[in-house]
Amino acid sequence: MVLKLVAAVLAVTALAGGDLFAQAQAGIRGRLDIRRLARPVERRPDVAAPGAAAPRDLPNMRRGVVYLETAPRAAFDERDPGRAVMDQRNETFVPHVLAVMVGTVVDFPNSDLTYHNVFSLSRAKRFDLGRYAAGRSKSVRMDRPGVVRVFCDIHSHMSAFVLVFNHPFFDVTDNEGRFELPALPAGTYSIVGWYEGEPRVTRSVVVPQSGWAEVDLVVQ
Amino acid sequence: MRGCAGAWALVIALLCAREAAGQVLPEQPISIFGGHVVFGAEVTATFAPEDPGFFNYTSYEFSALRNVRLGVSTEIRANDRIQILGEVRLDQGRVLEAYGLFVRVRPWPSRRFAIQAGRVPPTFGAMTRTSYGTNNLLIGQPLAYQYLTSIRPDALPATPDDLLRMRGRGWLSNFPRGNNAPAPGLPLVNTSEWDTGVQAHGVTGMVEWIGAVTTGSLSDPRFRDNNSGRQLSGRVAVRPAAAIAIGVSAARGAWLNQPLEDDVAGESADRAQQVAFGADAEYSAGPFLVRGEVIRSAWQLPMFGDLQLQEPLVAIASLLEGRYKIAPGLYVAMRGDRLDFSSIRGSRGLTEWEAQTWRFETGVGYSITRNVIVKASWQKNGRDGGRIRKDALYAGQVLYWF
Numbered sequence A: 001m002v003l004k005l006v007a008a009v010l011a012v013t014a015l016a017g018g019d020l021f022a023q024a025q026a027g028i029r030g031r032l033d034i035r036r037l038a039r040p041v042e043r044r045p046d047v048a049a050p051g052a053a054a055p056r057d058l059p060n061m062r063r064g065v066v067y068l069e070t071a072p073r074a075a076f077d078e079r080d081p082g083r084a085v086m087d088q089r090n091e092t093f094v095p096h097v098l099a100v101m102v103g104t105v106v107d108f109p110n111s112d113l114t115y116h117n118v119f120s121l122s123r124a125k126r127f128d129l130g131r132y133a134a135g136r137s138k139s140v141r142m143d144r145p146g147v148v149r150v151f152c153d154i155h156s157h158m159s160a161f162v163l164v165f166n167h168p169f170f171d172v173t174d175n176e177g178r179f180e181l182p183a184l185p186a187g188t189y190s191i192v193g194w195y196e197g198e199p200r201v202t203r204s205v206v207v208p209q210s211g212w213a214e215v216d217l218v219v220q
Numbered sequence B: 001m002r003g004c005a006g007a008w009a010l011v012i013a014l015l016c017a018r019e020a021a022g023q024v025l026p027e028q029p030i031s032i033f034g035g036h037v038v039f040g041a042e043v044t045a046t047f048a049p050e051d052p053g054f055f056n057y058t059s060y061e062f063s064a065l066r067n068v069r070l071g072v073s074t075e076i077r078a079n080d081r082i083q084i085l086g087e088v089r090l091d092q093g094r095v096l097e098a099y100g101l102f103v104r105v106r107p108w109p110s111r112r113f114a115i116q117a118g119r120v121p122p123t124f125g126a127m128t129r130t131s132y133g134t135n136n137l138l139i140g141q142p143l144a145y146q147y148l149t150s151i152r153p154d155a156l157p158a159t160p161d162d163l164l165r166m167r168g169r170g171w172l173s174n175f176p177r178g179n180n181a182p183a184p185g186l187p188l189v190n191t192s193e194w195d196t197g198v199q200a201h202g203v204t205g206m207v208e209w210i211g212a213v214t215t216g217s218l219s220d221p222r223f224r225d226n227n228s229g230r231q232l233s234g235r236v237a238v239r240p241a242a243a244i245a246i247g248v249s250a251a252r253g254a255w256l257n258q259p260l261e262d263d264v265a266g267e268s269a270d271r272a273q274q275v276a277f278g279a280d281a282e283y284s285a286g287p288f289l290v291r292g293e294v295i296r297s298a299w300q301l302p303m304f305g306d307l308q309l310q311e312p313l314v315a316i317a318s319l320l321e322g323r324y325k326i327a328p329g330l331y332v333a334m335r336g337d338r339l340d341f342s343s344i345r346g347s348r349g350l351t352e353w354e355a356q357t358w359r360f361e362t363g364v365g366y367s368i369t370r371n372v373i374v375k376a377s378w379q380k381n382g383r384d385g386g387r388i389r390k391d392a393l394y395a396g397q398v399l400y401w402f
Helices: A002-015 A020-025 B002-016 B018-024 B160-165 B258-265
Strands: A027-034 A065-068 A083-085 A087-089 A092-094 A097-101 A105-109 A118-121 A126-128 A137-141 A146-152 A159-165 A170-172 A178-182 A187-194 A200-207 A212-219 B030-032 B037-047 B067-077 B082-091 B095-105 B113-120 B195-204 B207-214 B231-241 B244-254 B273-285 B288-299 B313-327 B330-341 B343-346 B349-352 B357-369 B372-383 B390-401
Touching: A027 A187, A027 A200, A065 A097, A065 A159, A065 A178, A087 A105, A097 A170, A170 A178, A187 A212, A200 A212, B160 B343
Parallel strands: A027 A212, A083 A105, A097 A159
Antiparallel strands: A027 A178, A065 A170, A065 A187, A087 A092, A105 A137, A118 A126, A118 A146, A146 A159, A187 A200, B030 B037, B037 B067, B037 B390, B067 B082, B082 B095, B095 B113, B113 B195, B195 B207, B207 B231, B231 B244, B244 B273, B273 B288, B288 B313, B313 B330, B330 B357, B343 B349, B357 B372, B372 B390
């Protein structure tokens, strides 16, 4: 009798989208296969420079983002979006791709000895942090979902992406393209694999009551 | 007129098709052969009414405010040690020139030291290497780098009065000795053309230095030598903090055509020299950027007949410019600059050999996208000589780069 009651309570909670058991066990994982890696932005040929520029790091171009196109209702519950960091090191934004929730404050520390000037003219967030020197940091609150392209006004080869979501079901892939979207209620979801530029792939995935739904995505 | 039509066509194309432009036009340098060859480009369409006082005319005999310029720059990276760089510019759809073309050798790739040979970028000054597209806060160019004085490398006055008669007419001056045909005079520092020679550059800590030996002079950079003189130029800049840069420059080079000089002054071994010194400073923080520069240039003239000028002709240029970003992609800027000249004795007493000239320019810039920028500016010009002594001009510019 007790077991039947517990089972009934769990079933009702699952329908409401708040099944703790299911969240702990179910989700989507897999691999985003990027067939054609983008090349880091080259420095503009600075013919007017009297000498060669200082060496710089190259950004990691192997990472994409996988996210749910439509999220379960519980995903929109109020929660603390927290902070994230996009560093500026050796004339490179690190990480090159950052994914955050709406409301997240992104810090842009300058770890170089030269000036940087972070700015974006994207519709999702338009900002200009001005010039600031080494050891200093400025912040931006990402208050709308969308893709925010970030640049440096002084170094035209510096660029990065901040993807802003209004739910927590997203993941930046590792260098091998692996991703995990854990804690999903059972159901059918549309997931998207994103890579910089236009490449984007969408796939429908059924998440079971427990366990992982495995899916591999390919972006051309 | 053709330049204006082209400018308007570009404005319409860019403003009406922002999205299309974003999709179709490159937004970063084009790289081929695994990054060994990289192309960049800049298209600038500048439009303004006629400049009746010729305040904005350049050595190419057109106004800097009425021009459509396409510049394509290329870097060929043979390896870490050797690169070939070049830039081709097409001005007004007709003046095509290899603006710069040189080889860069880095003997120690891990160190910031390079030797460049060919048609090399300017050594002197802080803003001489500015492209006057993306890096120009406004639309007009600083007077020191663009305004044409009356003196010419291929013609000489026979008397001080010949020189004084040309005050304020540098856009088209003529003198009795040498080439009698009217032609543009020389600016203090010509950034419309680059000099040819060898240049060395290094950075050590907060100090950056450049030295060069070239064929021309600051006023008259040359691809082919027109005299046997060589210009020596150098610059040292110090950046004690990221916010501040301070630099000093110097240059000395023969500026007159050798046949003309030989003709008027005999077979003298000493060529008439242009000697220039400059000091500059820049401060920037947050949304502010402020720059200032002072240049003193002295042109020595050969002495012959009634032209017995003991002292060289001196010009002093001073400028101050600033920018303030008022919103993402939107800024306001202004610049004030002036030219002052030394005096010579003519038949009517002591007079400045050129007309004192000044300019105030203010404007706004707005980035439609990161690499499409529109600017609008208003400038007021004045000088104490010439037929037209004052004018005020509005100008617009659309700029695209990758």
